[in-house]
Amino acid sequence: MIEQSLPKARINKSDARAVRITGFLLVSTVWVSAGLFGLYILAFYAAALYEGNMGQWNNVLPGLYQQGELVQTSGIGIHFASGGIILLLGSIQLMESVRVKYSFLHKWIGRIYVLSCLLAAIGGLVFIVIKGTIGGTVMDIGFSLYGILMLLCGIETYRHAVAGRFEKHSTWALRLYALAIGSWLYRMDYGFWIMLTDGLGHLKQFNGPFDNVMSFFFYIPNLIVAELFIRSGGGRASKGFNWMAAFVMLFVTGFLLTGTYFFAKYYWLPAIFGLFINP
Numbered sequence: 001m002i003e004q005s006l007p008k009a010r011i012n013k014s015d016a017r018a019v020r021i022t023g024f025l026l027v028s029t030v031w032v033s034a035g036l037f038g039l040y041i042l043a044f045y046a047a048a049l050y051e052g053n054m055g056q057w058n059n060v061l062p063g064l065y066q067q068g069e070l071v072q073t074s075g076i077g078i079h080f081a082s083g084g085i086i087l088l089l090g091s092i093q094l095m096e097s098v099r100v101k102y103s104f105l106h107k108w109i110g111r112i113y114v115l116s117c118l119l120a121a122i123g124g125l126v127f128i129v130i131k132g133t134i135g136g137t138v139m140d141i142g143f144s145l146y147g148i149l150m151l152l153c154g155i156e157t158y159r160h161a162v163a164g165r166f167e168k169h170s171t172w173a174l175r176l177y178a179l180a181i182g183s184w185l186y187r188m189d190y191g192f193w194i195m196l197t198d199g200l201g202h203l204k205q206f207n208g209p210f211d212n213v214m215s216f217f218f219y220i221p222n223l224i225v226a227e228l229f230i231r232s233g234g235g236r237a238s239k240g241f242n243w244m245a246a247f248v249m250l251f252v253t254g255f256l257l258t259g260t261y262f263f264a265k266y267y268w269l270p271a272i273f274g275l276f277i278n279p
Contacts, residue, residue, distance in 0.1 A: 019242050022249040029253050031091035033260040034184045038087030040268035082120035086180045089113045094177065107161075110173075114158045117176060121150040135206035135215060142215025149219070150179045171230050178222035186218040188259050 089109055092098055099106045125147040133139040153176035160169035193210065194202065201210030 016242060018246040019249075022246040022253065026249045026253045026256075027091060027094060029256045029260070030181060033188075033256055033263075034087040034091065034181055036260070036264055036268050036272075037184045037187065038084040039272050041087070042084035043272045082116040082123065083183050085116040086113065086120060087184055089116070090177050090180045093173065110161065111158075114154050114176075117150055117154040117180060121147040121154065125151075133206070135211055138212045139206060139215045145216075146179065146182060146219050149223075150176070153179055174226050174230060175223060178226040179219055182219035182222060185222070186214065188256070188263070189214060189218060191263060192259060 090113060092109055093106065093113060098109075125144060128140055128144050128147070133143055153172055156172040157169060157176050160166070160172060190202075193199070199210075201208045201213075203211060
């Protein structure tokens with residue numbers, strides 16, 4: 001019985017290692033890519049604010065800024081500033097070495113991270129309530145649901161951490177992270193879609209068929225993946241599932257690396273460097 005179980009143990013160990021390696025590559029790619037996008041957000045919007053050219057915000061998404069509308073402009077400004085911080089800090093919180101070896105750092109980064117998530121959600125919801133999104137009712141519903149879910153996950157993440165329920169804290173933190181990278185995935189998805197299909201189903205007012213799908217697609221699949229991971233129970237998955245998961249993660253990593261290269265080269269890095277080179 002022992003001898004028969006050894007080969008199986010070795011196989012399980014190898015496929016589990018494949019999952020860990022590909023998972024590490026995927027998380028690292030997300031961290032670098034989302035971090036660059038977070039810096040881009042801060043650089044782009046901070047530069048526009050510093051130069052007094054806030055109308056530049058509308059180059060990314062029409063209707064974000066209107067002169068004299070202090071409350072809605074403040075709301076969307078807080079949303080983007082907090083969003084940049086979220087993308088820079090989120091992946092750090094997933095690192096086991098930080099959680100275990102530097103628990104004090106993990107706690108304080110976590111507080112800033114959760115607060116930024118709450119501010120981003122509130123800022124976006126304030127903007128939607130006062131002005132509404134450019135895409136109309138469908139986008140209003142999709143983006144409002146996104147903000148409400150982020151509020152819920154942020155509150156639950158903090159509440160369970162304070163109460164010492166660390167397993168529940170970790171599951172809610174994973175859900176929060178799945179939502180936090182939504183703004184980054186939203187831009188990536190649009191970029192690839194326009195590049196591959198020449199914008200099929202996308203309209204200038206963001207109310208086309210593709211736009212309506214994207215009002216929900218940039219965060220709901222993330223939550224589904226997070227829930228599958230949470231409910232799988234970690235190492236209890238079968239060999240076939242592990243190899244399939246490793247292949248999918250490797251494919252997604254290649255996809256994101258390709259997108260990151262082009263976005264960083266033509267959009268993100270020029271804006272980041274421009275903030276310092278052309279003050």
